[in-house]
Amino acid sequence: MGYKVLSCGSNGNYQLGISDDEDYNTLQAAQFHIDDKVVSDMPDKPIKIVCGGNHTFVLFESGSLYSCGQNTYGQCALASRQHIVGFHQVQGSWKDVSAGWEFSVLVNKHDELFVCGLGLKHELGLGSITRTEMKKLDIKFPSPINKIRSCVNHTILILQNGELHGWGNCRKGQLGTLVAKANGKLPSTLTSPTKLNFGVEQILDFDIGRDVTYIYSGTHVYIFGKTKELFTVEKPIGSLKSMWSSVHYTCDSKINSYGNNSHGQLIPSTSPCPRSFEIGSEHGLLHANNKVYAWGWGEHGNCGVHSKPVSSKLEDQVTFNYLNEIYSGSNVILLGCGCATSWIIVSTV
Template sequence: MSQYKVLSCGSNGLGQLGIGSDDDQDTVQECKFEGFNEISMKPVSIACGGNHTLILFESGQVFASGDNTYGQCGVDVDNSRSKYLSFVKIPGSWVQISCGWEFSVLVNSRNEVFVCGNGLKGELGLGKKTTSIREPTKVDINFPSKIKAIKSALNHTVIQLTNGEFYGWGVSRKGQLGVDREKITWVPAQINWGLNLNLEQYKFVLGRDFTVLYNDEFHLFGTQNKISDMIESCTYSKRQLSIWSMWSSIHIIDADGKVVFLGNNSHGQKFPSTCVSNSQLFCTGSEHGLTKLENKVYAWGWGEHGNCGVLKKEDEVVFSNLNEIYQNDNIIDLACGCATSWIITKN
């Protein structure tokens, strides 16, 4: 039977790395799961909030660690534990997850959406009267088709349905939830992107206060001046795009492996190469990224909390070049969060 490991490093002030302590880590550490000495189920998704983390396994189980001040870990409804230093199981069976700054979103096989945590600006989607909830609570909406994907940024959530429709809630004042929206969308509402396009085959990513839809082209919604100012001059092969977002920037990777960076590069966010290979793993977090080349994992970007590895000097927190943080022949996936880095291995 295969055995999996989840490894992490970076910001850990409230235990969000799930390694049994709350100290920041600049070297990769193995995560701990309460009730399990070994993991035989495959991790399929890692969602990171401001200071908490959810991991979804192929079995449908979700484990949470980190800040639980507002119940965002979805476990302790009696308010007795403000944080979890190791991963603990959230009751229920789930198929998708996402996290915002202080909230979590879970989707079950019945196409139902549950939320928990804190959201003063509509982040929970439960209406103006409910801005904090400790127990995972069902959002009052019936979608017309199956949920294809769900993602959350700091303060907004977007759901894509298999029929091509999009729904969202949370902060919308900059246009990240489409056109003709109030500053806050308190309950899930269908998004009008103002595009006369069939969006069934489109994918999407979220930044801090923007949303990007993409297929063989991309459309940016929200106020991101640095990205918007650079769009006119960027060139790429307009086929089979993948796009990765940070808080204030995006990386476009086209079918030829060419990497185009648009946005804020004040802390080394730009990938230190112009191309990637088809076999190369690639992901981005708040203001840093990870990539796997052969059997090594490299980090770049803003690494103040150890998420990009050991600092060369205490005051040099930017990694403008790829910095090796881990080596193993059995690496199968990578993930990034808010100054956290994640590696999954299979033995």
Template sequence: MYQVLCCGSNGQYQLGIGNDTDQLELVAAKFEIDGTVTTQLAAEPVEVVCGGNHTLVLFSTGEIYSCGDNTFGQCGHQGGQTIEVFRKIDGKWAKAACGWEFTILVDLEGKVYSCGRGLKGELGLGKGVDGNQLREVIDFGPQAVLSVRSSLNHTVVQLADKRLFGWGNARKGQLGVQNAIGTKLESVIWQPRQLKFEGLDDLQVRFFDVGRDYTAFYSNDYKEYGKKATEKVHVNGDVVGLRTMWSSSHLLVKNEKHLSIKSFGNDSHGQLFPQSAHPVVQQFEIGSEHGLILTDQNSVMAWGWGEHGNCGERSGDEVYEDDLSAAAVTYSLNTIYNQAHPVTRLGSGCATSWITIRKL
């Protein structure tokens, strides 16, 4: 059996625990399965993806459950009512991504669907179309979609042949060099389009992720396109992962002895991985402005902006009495889980933290 534990921001029931109170400590999420609400899960949760105030959990069975703000149908359910505990979305799914008020799903046949709000092209359905229900965006074909990532207002899809497609807000250049309308570049891409980024060879892209107004890639070196500007990044070791916060990027680097995290970008609220920390990293996940790691000791530690309790209860950092947001910054790693049940997956969203455990 499995459980999904969570903490952090919960004003729109996005933790799926049946109330709307922020959580400073981990609690078990609740799932409505066959008419019964339970925290005990027979199928393995393999991924947690988070929007602004809604959350999806993908299971090994291809089922997806959602909860939280459903005002625009972003939870994959009609009606617009808030989903207080996790509820199943119809269908079987291979991949999922969430933006601020929208959701992208990929089924087992390679068809991409969207739902939610699309004022800046987030749904990929054309200008002026909102989603209130799941609608097909594009059919890439079986086994074609390698990865899909969404941020606040844009989505990038990488296919198995390494071609990149995207849609949504393009104003900052986060969707690459677009066709010009007269002398002005398009600020919104309303429907899926193959993307071209200056100086980027699609075939060489190993990892990519999307931040608030930018898209980041790693092939033989790090490149980013959009609002955030970073000088050339020097890495000692083999990069084996890339994840982005809203305004910072984080590389998982394999050295001879261990895995480490190299961070760069905005550090106004402790977003960069603590330089003094040297844990043995097994997994890492990045949220909007905070991160999580799983260590070789089966401990989960958090760092960054923990204003809503997503970094757990503070221990040992400075407290800024005149600035509550600064007081919630965790500059050093803070342990939020250290129990016997093995951790199988991490998830991290907009001021929310997620840990999947296997019950012994």
């Protein structure tokens, strides 16, 4: 069995992993450079798609990692050149990866952190610095890393023992309200990985958006960022996933949404129970009934082609406030979403 990576959406920096830099509103097969060959079928099973502002990683079951897209600051973890066209392998064996706007954080099999890219807001955990080559962080955590997330300018990880650690931009309180203050004020950044305290006794899950962090406690979802809010969840929730300005979670096998809906980001209430779903910057993908649907802001083609009539207004032409089918087939194994990019991994015979 093989696997094919399909993508559509924003591609001005080759972040779709194909041979050109045109945006697409139909799915394209990504290309992988292996030795001297370019292939679209991979024998190794992809287990995660991670997207930065204009760069992309594909993590495979074997621990191999491939990247493509904008590499101005070395954020693709490859030899520095402006763009990585098609997916190329990152040296090493990897457990996880996260990506912000122009930086990346890689976790190896020993729970060691490696960073690369632009770090002017301390996104690399190294102070205000840019690293065009991977740099290992000099830190050892007291417990294995369970989950790591990066967004535009900040990163948070959770350990198996429940501790949260983070760094980067925190001027809006997205790294917690109880970090050390100077002159009575919150710092604008955390320069290195720091144990975080959000004042929430029990943390079961988290995710982050643009200048915001969501914490799930079992009874509430707390929102730390530009606004300090919380909302009650009456039943236990499953997956908690954040767009830049909204949060989405499963409850009783249905997806629920909370937050900004200026371009249809909140999932339609009539949506079917998902087999899986993923969230991008301002759009989402849902897999149900052997089909993949998109909704939200589809300005770059990431939500496919409109299947419903739209008006002449630009905002109507790029808003998908309904589920728009972009793929049909029983061979879908994984979804991914990025900054106006959509990803579907399918199995091939």
